[in-house]
Amino acid sequence: MDVDDPSTSRSPPADIPLAPAPWVLKTKLYLFATVLKPVHPEDPILQGLPPGSYNPSETIHPSALAPVNGAPQWKGGLTSVVIVRYEESPVGPYDELIMTSDGFANPYEKGTSGRITNIYVSTRDSVWNGRKNWNIQKHLARFEFIPKDSKTSCVKVFLPDAEVPFFSASITDSSIPGVPIPSFVLNPFMRIVQPPLLASDPPDIEIATNDEWISIIPVYSGRWRLAYIRPSEGGDESYGDGLHYPRIKPFWIGAKFTGSIHFPDGVKVKSKVE
Numbered sequence: 001m002d003v004d005d006p007s008t009s010r011s012p013p014a015d016i017p018l019a020p021a022p023w024v025l026k027t028k029l030y031l032f033a034t035v036l037k038p039v040h041p042e043d044p045i046l047q048g049l050p051p052g053s054y055n056p057s058e059t060i061h062p063s064a065l066a067p068v069n070g071a072p073q074w075k076g077g078l079t080s081v082v083i084v085r086y087e088e089s090p091v092g093p094y095d096e097l098i099m100t101s102d103g104f105a106n107p108y109e110k111g112t113s114g115r116i117t118n119i120y121v122s123t124r125d126s127v128w129n130g131r132k133n134w135n136i137q138k139h140l141a142r143f144e145f146i147p148k149d150s151k152t153s154c155v156k157v158f159l160p161d162a163e164v165p166f167f168s169a170s171i172t173d174s175s176i177p178g179v180p181i182p183s184f185v186l187n188p189f190m191r192i193v194q195p196p197l198l199a200s201d202p203p204d205i206e207i208a209t210n211d212e213w214i215s216i217i218p219v220y221s222g223r224w225r226l227a228y229i230r231p232s233e234g235g236d237e238s239y240g241d242g243l244h245y246p247r248i249k250p251f252w253i254g255a256k257f258t259g260s261i262h263f264p265d266g267v268k269v270k271s272k273v274e
Contacts, residue, residue: 021265026088032254047072052246064195077103091125095143135194166244178223214266222259
């Protein structure tokens, strides 16, 4: 790795603050899940994932595509659309759209875990620091949250210079009050393992990382309540365009979290599976 190449530098551009982990974020988060099975696992990149599961400008690290026990790393399982508004963070407020799936094997552990495969955020500060801190392959996007009434908003996510969104949905808060769920109940389901990253475009903020796999378990402290997702007006039955975000349709009922998320320093995954 050439440390003089700006795409691989571990120092941020002059206008981006360095914000190492851990982070504590004040959050409103919506999560809507479905269960997916691998389709066309012979595709050398997607390996069973639906089109749009990776950002088109992201070059996937070879170790994230290497077979594990002769099979693709993704086995299928719970896949979630996650929409987040961070009101406070070490890099200021920002918005986020995530695709995350369970059922990923990796070359260094037995069993499977979750993995974020596609993620968009609304600030360059979050892009650079997220990639550096946790191998999370963030890309820049523009977000619109348009209130329809006191409980419902239309969410649209655009590429920075685009006029047509690549993701849109209508999200509604339930009238049922939220309840706290202890973090020890959630932690076994929240672990993600992220592969290394290669540099993408534009290289000034979408940096490569080293060759280490990183394990993270976010800790949620707050309240959970029911929430609902529906196609926005004029939209079809899926929410992504199939290129920048997958054309999947989660279950119409999901969850809203309000509170704080502690995002710890990543733990290096070292144990090689024999």
